[in-house]
Amino acid sequence: MLLDLSEEHKEHLAFLPRVDNAVVAEFGRIAVEFLRRGANPKIYEGAARKLSVSSDTVQRGVEGLTYLLTESSKLMISELDFQDSVFVLGFSEELNRLLLQLYLDNRKEIRTILSELAPDLPSYHSLEWRLDVQLASRSLRQQIKPAVTIKLHLNQNGDHTTQVLQTDPATLLHLVRQLEQALEEMKTSHCRRVVRNIK
Amino acid sequence: MGEGKYMEQDSECRNKIKGQLVDFQWKLGMAVSSDSCRSLRYPYVAVMLKVADHSGQVKSKSFEMTVPQFQNFYRQFKEIAAVIETV
Numbered sequence: 001m002l003l004d005l006s007e008e009h010k011e012h013l014a015f016l017p018r019v020d021n022a023v024v025a026e027f028g029r030i031a032v033e034f035l036r037r038g039a040n041p042k043i044y045e046g047a048a049r050k051l052s053v054s055s056d057t058v059q060r061g062v063e064g065l066t067y068l069l070t071e072s073s074k075l076m077i078s079e080l081d082f083q084d085s086v087f088v089l090g091f092s093e094e095l096n097r098l099l100l101q102l103y104l105d106n107r108k109e110i111r112t113i114l115s116e117l118a119p120d121l122p123s124y125h126s127l128e129w130r131l132d133v134q135l136a137s138r139s140l141r142q143q144i145k146p147a148v149t150i151k152l153h154l155n156q157n158g159d160h161t162t163q164v165l166q167t168d169p170a171t172l173l174h175l176v177r178q179l180e181q182a183l184e185e186m187k188t189s190h191c192r193r194v195v196r197n198i199k
Numbered sequence: 200m201g202e203g204k205y206m207e208q209d210s211e212c213r214n215k216i217k218g219q220l221v222d223f224q225w226k227l228g229m230a231v232s233s234d235s236c237r238s239l240r241y242p243y244v245a246v247m248l249k250v251a252d253h254s255g256q257v258k259s260k261s262f263e264m265t266v267p268q269f270q271n272f273y274r275q276f277k278e279i280a281a282v283i284e285t286v
Contacts, residue, residue, distance in 0.1 A: 130233040135242075137226035147228070164261075 001077055003068070003085035010089060012064030015057055017091050021098050023051070024065075028102040031066040035113050065102075072103050073110040122154040122161065148172050221257055222249035244269040 005013075016024050030043060041055075044062070048055035072082055082103050086096050127150060134145040145168075152163045167175070185191055223246070230241040247261045264272055 128234050130230050130239075132228045132230050134226055134228045138224055149230075 001075055002081055003071055003075075003077065005068075005085065005088070009064055009067060012060040013068065013089055015053075015061035016065065017095055019051060021094060023047075024095065024098055025102070027062050027065050028069075028098075028106070031062055031069060032106050032109065034062070034066060035070070035110060068099070069103060069106060070110060070114065073107045074114055076107075076111070079104070120157045122156040125153040125155045125160065127152055218250040218252050218258075220248065221251045222247075224249075242266055 016027070026047075034040070041059070044055045044058045048058045051058065068086075072085075077085070079100065082100055083096065086099055091099075129151075130149045132147045132149055134143055134147055136143055148167055148169060150165045150167070152165065154161050154163065225244060225246050227242065227244055230239045230243065232239055242265075244264045244266070245261065246264070247259060249257050249259050251257045
């Protein structure tokens with residue numbers, strides 16, 4: 001699969017052959033750092049001064065490079081497809097080789113970062129429970145009614161939330177049985193076949 | 200004329216009320232065991248309030264109190280009742 005680079009993207013990347021390959025390698029390092037930790041505009045200004053160009057030009061060059069790397073990593077394109085996609089930019093063979101190396105060296109890490117961008121459902125963090133005996137209520141006195149109170153700790157996108165639930169022991173047993181049944185499904189031949197085929 | 204003015208103020212106050220207590224349920228329980236402490240004898244009062252907002256939507260709020268907390272809670276209402284008597 002070839003990358004389809006827009007005219008605007010090609011324009012931004014056109015800055016790269018205007019600088020040393022060492023600078024392009026540095027831009028590559030900055031691009032991955034930005035993906036790890038977020039952009040730092042001050043770095044553009046320093047580079048712009050050293051290269052005697054506007055800071056916007058540097059920014060667009062780095063962002064163009066970042067986008068090239070993330071799109072290639074996202075689609076997991078082959079070496080050959082990457083080379084063919086970059087070929088249309090008309091860069092020198094040395095620069096093309098450098099870009100390919102940047103892609104191959106950083107692809108795994110970029111994919112890990114991109115995988116964290118998927119929407120996140122609340123997930124289990126921990127659970128506290130308490131066994132209670134209800135002795136009386138507004139509507140009925142002299143009771144002995146067992147109940148289980150559960151405090152479910154959840155994580156979602158880095159936020160921590162809690163949910164308090166209460167149930168009786170019979171329902172809790174039913175819940176446990178349902179969860180055990182779900183786990184047992186994983187052992188069926190159908191599920192095993194699907195998992196084997198995905199791997 | 201004095202009376203009329205008092206009634207006006209009264210209905211204005213009611214419109215500004217954020218919620219109206221619709222139901223007050225309680226229960227008394229004893230916690231006997233938990234994940235952090237296997238042998239407990241901890242009595243508590245659990246309260247569930249139902250409050251209707253100005254649009255009529257009813258929301259529930261539950262909370263728990265230890266016995267000393269409940270005694271303080273009860274004392275507040277006794278004080279409110281005492282003050283109302285004097286009005």
